[in-house]
Amino acid sequence: MPGMEAKDIKIHGASLDKAVRDKLPSSHITDILGRLxxxxxxxxxxxRETKIGMTVNKLRGHSDKAVSELAKDIVNKWKRDVSAKPKSGSSGDGKGGVAMKKESSTNGASGRDTPGKSTPTPSGARKGSTSAVDPMKRNKTTDGINCDIHDEEPRNKCLGMLYDGLCLGSDAPPDDIFKIAKEIEQNLYRNHGNRVNDQYRQKLRSIFLNLKDLKNPNLRKNVLSGRIEPARLAMMTSEEMASAERKREDEKIEQENMKEAMTAKAPTSVTDQLRCGKCGKRNVSYSQAQTRSADEPMTTFCECLECGKRWKFS
Ligand SMILES: [Zn+2]
Structure with missing residues (x-):
């Protein structure tokens, strides 16, 4: 992905600050903003590293509309950039990247054991026959699935991972699950130019991890029931795959991080110098943020600790 490097962004941020401070013509400011x-x-x-968010955020209150509108545009674009990140970047380390590790840790007791190795069952005794395997311990081995159907070994391995993800907790017949796993893999393969490349592997890991996510049983169910078609799953982003619950959490964290990254906020303090207009008590927490351009006064955000009323003044 193309993108300006942090050091260049910092340089742009510094010129932006300077242009505002020296009251240079707006066109100078919009030039820099345009490049950003x-x-x-x-x-x-x-x-966080470049603090460019704060710099641009301040310009949303600039007196020249050309500047303030552009600054708003940029802030919105960056918000979208940040929320789109699970597709690549940090999700590689966060969600997608841990896929392989997670696989071995969650699957350790049941899935990936070599035949010779004894398999200690951590919780309770394994039910007598293999046909009565606890659904949560199902995998291609317990189900007797042979994934060696393609000439390209990595595809077979991927197929196995998809199967392991799909069958978790399910009571569907192995053949049905295998059929869906094959369709997903075929779509993935096709979507990546009929090649096993890094994108194919990355997508596979992302799907696998989301399928195996214990907090997201609905994804597995929806795929097995056909509500989410294999072709559709092969195209979904990790965000789309994440459960609604997780999605909300992610959004909340994202918003908080965004807020923190975009505003220069002083720590909150409590004072008896401010009086709540609603309940009249003097137990108010406040913090200050430079929300507008640098030469405008600070805005003070207040919250009454007695009744919860919030207000601000500058
Ligand atoms: Zn109050």
Missing amino acids: KSDVVATEQIL
């Missing part, structure tokens, strides 16, 4: 808009692919880390 087209060349910066925002991530939380970039915003």
